[in-house]
Every structure is written in structure tokens, then in C-alpha cells.
Amino acid sequence: MEQRRLGTSGLDVPVVGMGTWKTFDVRGAAAERRRHQVVDVALESGITLFDSSPMYGEAERVLGDALRGRRDRAIVATKVWTPDDREAEAQFRRALGYYDGWVDVYQVHNLVAWRTRLDQLERFGDEGKVRSIGATHYAHSALPELMDIMCTGRITSIQVPYNPLDREVEREVLPLAAGLGLGVLIMRPVGQGTLAKARVPVEQLDPLAPFGIRTWAQALLKWLLSDPRVTTAIPATANPDHARENAAAGDPPWFGPAERDYVVRLAQQYAG
Numbered sequence: 001m002e003q004r005r006l007g008t009s010g011l012d013v014p015v016v017g018m019g020t021w022k023t024f025d026v027r028g029a030a031a032e033r034r035r036h037q038v039v040d041v042a043l044e045s046g047i048t049l050f051d052s053s054p055m056y057g058e059a060e061r062v063l064g065d066a067l068r069g070r071r072d073r074a075i076v077a078t079k080v081w082t083p084d085d086r087e088a089e090a091q092f093r094r095a096l097g098y099y100d101g102w103v104d105v106y107q108v109h110n111l112v113a114w115r116t117r118l119d120q121l122e123r124f125g126d127e128g129k130v131r132s133i134g135a136t137h138y139a140h141s142a143l144p145e146l147m148d149i150m151c152t153g154r155i156t157s158i159q160v161p162y163n164p165l166d167r168e169v170e171r172e173v174l175p176l177a178a179g180l181g182l183g184v185l186i187m188r189p190v191g192q193g194t195l196a197k198a199r200v201p202v203e204q205l206d207p208l209a210p211f212g213i214r215t216w217a218q219a220l221l222k223w224l225l226s227d228p229r230v231t232t233a234i235p236a237t238a239n240p241d242h243a244r245e246n247a248a249a250g251d252p253p254w255f256g257p258a259e260r261d262y263v264v265r266l267a268q269q270y271a272g
């Protein structure tokens, strides 16, 4: 799988990572064992970056358990998400416990109390517990504030939504990230599942076969990764087969403008 440098963080990350929202929010031996299998397959397939958050219920813990004994093989991107300083400290303590004492990409979730959270994260950075700092938001209305934070020089990556039916970040955010040399993680890369599960006839994918595309989900991921401003896409899945399928979209050749336009047209036709 191709690796890209996450901004100026010094971290090389795979272009296909994995989210954990909803998919890893489970309790109970059988359900948790199944998520450990998803992580097994992900690591075997080159998906070594995992994104989580204290907002995702049990997901941070389940991911930490799945990485037990092999934490050094993974790049953990998690988040702090609270307006309350004491709760923030509790979230840091829990995450550092789940992830053997360090977090690779620590993000301010939805920009909540971002000034204070960045102060705290910078202190953890000085102590070697946080390797890089980022900020996330899912809403278009928050992108101007996110761009202000990008310009402070205090973060090395952002996490934003982007897919063929949600291209707002192309207007200002991606050009700014590229200009500042920031890493870009893509949330909702397959439209929270609705895009990936659209019924695109397989013969419509024939023109993309020379790019190694076998499935519609792979076409969506390669569409994103063919934008050189994108560092990594983090589709969530509870299905080991989907993890393997998604990983296979992480190698060149990348699409050119004609193939990218074609994927947008398919998305509009079958999922728009």
C-alpha cells in the first residue's frame, strides 16, 4: 500500500486507513472478537492507521484491545471531545491507557474548546506522548474556523469530509492544506455507507479495470486518493472482507481527470 507523509509530522501513513465510528462501538466477547478480526485483516492488508474518538462509545477501548501486543504496528489517530477541562484530562488518561502510553495523531474533535485542547496536547507532545496534533470537523459551516486553526501553525493535520457527492473542501480547505503542507485525513469517504452500497452495475466499472478497480467502493476510494492533496481516507467497516477490499484501492496507478469525472457521474447517477 502506498504511504504518504502526514504533513510535517514525520509520520508516514498508508493511504487507506480505517475509521471506527459506529462499527467498533460494541460490547461483548463475540462482537469484540469480530472487530479484532477486522483489525487482523486490516493489518495484514496494509491498513495500519486507525481513527477513533471518545465520542464513539466503546470504540477506543475495543480498538486498544485489538492492538494489544502489536501496538507498534499501528498508527492510532484519536480525539479529545469535550468543553470540560477535567473531562478532557480523563479522556487523555483513558486513551493513553488504551494505546500503551502514546497517540500518533491526537485531534481536537469538531474543534470543541480547541485553544485549551491544543495547549494540553502540546504539553503531551513535549512529554513524548503525542506524536502529532490535528483538528477535525464534519460540517461545512465550521470549515472557516478550521482554516483559521490551520493558519496558527499549531496543527500538522486536519480531518474533513470528502467524496464524489461532497466536494466542499475542494474550494478552499484542500488548497490551503496543500499550501501549508498539512496532512489531510478524509472522513466519510464512502458517504457513511450509502455511496458504497449504491447499486452500480459491475460493467460500468470496466473502464476503471486498468486501475485495478474491481468494486464500486474501490472506485470511490481511488477517486479520493488520486487527489494528491489527500493523505489518507479512513472508511469504517465491521466486515473483514470490506477491509481487504478497501485496502486494495491503496496502490497506484491513480486516476486522471477523465476517470475522476467518470466516477462523479456514476455517483450522481446511482447514489445522487
Ligand SMILES: NC(=O)c1ccc[n+]([C@@H]2O[C@H](COP(=O)([O-])OP(=O)(O)OC[C@H]3O[C@@H](n4cnc5c(N)ncnc54)[C@H](OP(=O)(O)O)[C@@H]3O)[C@@H](O)[C@H]2O)c1
Residues within 6 Å of the ligand: 018, 019, 020, 021, 022, 023, 051, 052, 109, 110, 136, 137, 138, 159, 186, 187, 188, 189, 190, 191, 192, 193, 194, 196, 197, 217, 218, 234, 235, 236, 237, 238, 239, 242, 243, 245, 246
Ligand atoms: N467529526 C469527526 O471527526 C468525524 C465525523 C465523521 C466521521 N469521522 C471518522 O471518519 C470515519 C469514516 O466515516 P464514517 O464512518 O462516517 O463513514 P464511511 O467510512 O464513509 O462509511 C462507513 C460505512 O461504509 C460501509 N463500507 C465500508 N467499506 C465498504 C465496502 N467496501 N463496501 C460496502 N460498504 C462499505 C460500512 O459498512 P460495513 O460495516 O458493512 O462495511 C459502514 O457502514 C469514521 O468512522 C470516523 O472514524 C470523524
